[in-house]
Amino acid sequence: MKKNILKITLIGAIALMSTESFSTNSFSDNRIIVANNTKTETFKVFGNCGMCERTIESSLANIKGIEKADWNKETKMMKVIFDEKQISLDEIKQKIAEVGYDTDKFRATEKVYNNLPGCCQYDRPAKKKSHNSHNGHKH
Numbered sequence: 248m249k250k251n252i253l254k255i256t257l258i259g260a261i262a263l264m265s266t267e268s269f270s271t272n273s274f275s276d277n278r279i280i281v282a283n284n285t286k287t288e289t290f291k292v293f294g295n296c297g298m299c300e301r302t303i304e305s306s307l308a309n310i311k312g313i314e315k316a317d318w319n320k321e322t323k324m325m326k327v328i329f330d331e332k333q334i335s336l337d338e339i340k341q342k343i344a345e346v347g348y349d350t351d352k353f354r355a356t357e358k359v360y361n362n363l364p365g366c367c368q369y370d371r372p373a374k375k376k377s378h379n380s381h382n383g384h385k386h
């Protein structure tokens with residue numbers, strides 16, 4: 248019984264060693280291969296200034312699948328290069344909405360928007376007003 252366990256451990260150690268050297272070899276051989284699932288999308292993100300630019304772009308920094316995110320404050324256009332297999336365009340827009348910026352598809356919540364610095368509170372399309380807001384006074 249004890250001998251068997253020792254044997255398995257030994258085999259495991261050898262296997263580990265061989266995979267390690269194998270992966271080291273294959274790594275150096277395949278270094279030039281570039282991921283080819285990347286997609287480039289350009290879409291509008293509402294915003295004002297350079298500070299918005301930083302906030303918008305940082306919402307996609309360190310996100311898996313994002314290769315490049317660039318927002319232009321003059322044109323308000325966002326260019327994202329991403330790996331479709333790791334993140335979808337909707338998820339990207341959702342991330343941007345989470346830091347306070349509207350896109351065609353996802354709207355930032357009032358709370359996040361209101362927390363943006365004053366200069367960053369871009370003009371957003373007015374929210375539809377309730378038809379009942381001016382009726383029904385009971386005083």
Ligand SMILES: [Cu+2]
Pocket residue numbers: 294295296297298299300366367368
């Ligand atoms: Cu701003």
